Amino acid sequence: MSKLHLVFGGKVKDPTGLEFTDLPNLHIVGMFDNYADAEDAWRAQAQRTVDDAEMKYVVVHLHRLLEPEA
Numbered sequence: 001m002s003k004l005h006l007v008f009g010g011k012v013k014d015p016t017g018l019e020f021t022d023l024p025n026l027h028i029v030g031m032f033d034n035y036a037d038a039e040d041a042w043r044a045q046a047q048r049t050v051d052d053a054e055m056k057y058v059v060v061h062l063h064r065l066l067e068p069e070a
Contacts, residue, residue: 002063005038006031009045009057018058029057 007029013019020026029045032038038059049055 002033003035004031004033004062004066005035006060006062007038007041007045007057008060009049009055011054012056015053015056018056020056021054027057031062035059035061 008026009029010020010026011022013021027045029041032041042057042059045057049057
């Protein structure tokens with residue numbers, strides 16, 4: 001199984017947290033089969049929105065959710 005990673009972002013209530021405030025308008029950047037590509041995509045989007053303190057992008061390790069015991 002590939003080590004899937006999801007990169008997405010959106011407006012957050014608090015920049016230090018993960019409470020997204022506008023779920024219907026989340027920006028799904030994509031799914032990646034390795035962390036390096038996911039990190040590159042995350043970095044590009046985060047840099048693009050660096051001046052917007054309410055905007056946050058994250059990398060989710062989907063493989064950890066699908067196989068938590070691994």
